[in-house]
Amino acid sequence: MFRNHEFLHRRYTLEGYSIAQISEEISSSKEAVRKALKQFKIPIREPSQHHGHPSQAKFGTRLSAGKLQKNKRELDVIATINQLKAQGLSLRQIAKILTNLKVSTKNGAASWHPQMIKRIIDMSASEGRS
CATH class of the missing domain: 1.10.10 (Arc Repressor Mutant, subunit A)
Incomplete structure (x- = not known):
């Protein structure tokens, strides 16, 4: 899964999952997910940036x-x-x-x-x- 550009783009960019959440979902290391994001030229967020919680809806x-x-x-x-x-x-x-x-x-x-x-x-x- 982490070698699939569309999957990574959807989870990380559109749905706001963190690298840790993606690695847990696909049973892979965080470093492997991070490398795949870089390989597909998907910009990596700053660690301090709020990533959101896909399991909880936004306020409103x-x-x-x-x-x-x-x-x-x-x-x-x-x-x-x-x-x-x-x-x-x-x-x-x-x-x-x-x-x-x-x-x-x-x-x-x-x-x-x-x-x-x-x-x-x-x-x-x-x-x-x-």
Whole structure:
């Protein structure tokens, strides 16, 4: 599988799998997958870059019967976050407001972290929702 350009491109570039996730899926070493990516001239992401978790839908969507669908509650939270940011509030202030309002995170946690807010703002900006 790791010698198949289409498979690697789909998993790594389009679906956001990490080298470790691909190597585990095909029972190969991470180094073999890394070499194949280089061989096929597929740009390798920086190790610190967030790779996403294909098993979890992005904030604002949910997985239902194997298909991504919009999550109205989360889309409303995204709109609120963008409105608060537009009003000049800091990431920390937005996180505190959502925590105080008892808005749960994607994973059902009760408290929000400023980094979560930043990821949601960045994601919505890249998708044209801001």
